[in-house]
Amino acid sequence: KQEVTQIPAALSVPEGENLVLNCSFTDSAIYNLQWFRQDPGKGLTSLLLIQSSQREQTSGRLNASLDKSSGRSTLYIAASQPGDSATYLCAVLIYNQGGKLIFGQGTELSVKP
């Protein structure tokens, strides 16, 4: 059974810091891995999607890496801003199971001005 774990559960940093969020999964048979942002009481916003054949994706200040063999992904946020404060969720799409996403518990990020 696929399990997704995110560390840390919560993180508080001063504005301007670079930071790394970690995600690990137990079964490497994934189709892709996605990072999402969730603001309180809101739905999910897709940040980055890494296909299983890829090693990283970048979008602006965000960079996500994928090491499928070790079951790990990281989300790197450069020069953090207070507007980055949110919960960040990683999720893996199980291979050949019709689009089932298995989510981690999320990392709650707070960026202090």
Next chain:
Amino acid sequence: GAVVSQHPSRVICKSGTSVKIECRSLDFQATTMFWYRQFPKQSLMLMATSNEGSKATYEQGVEKDKFLINHASLTLSTLTVTSAHPEDSSFYICSASGTGRAGELFFGEGSRLTVL
């Protein structure tokens, strides 16, 4: 990107009543939609997979008679919580796969259900 809309965003109901939540893909056709449930400070748990024109596939532990799912068209899936109880209070989110990158899912804004 593709847009998925949920309605209502918030609903309060009395115990014993039924509540319907709609999930629409606004600018694409979605043969498959997914319904998730999220408790406070917890992650999303997949409840069921909704396929257009056929019965939904429910995850283990999810009561199909309580959470009725209908996917009558390629742009609309509905989740009806029947005979709601306070423990059904939760945040319900739907998602749909679009026509872009393979395996990319788009999420609705979620619906907050409070059962009194």
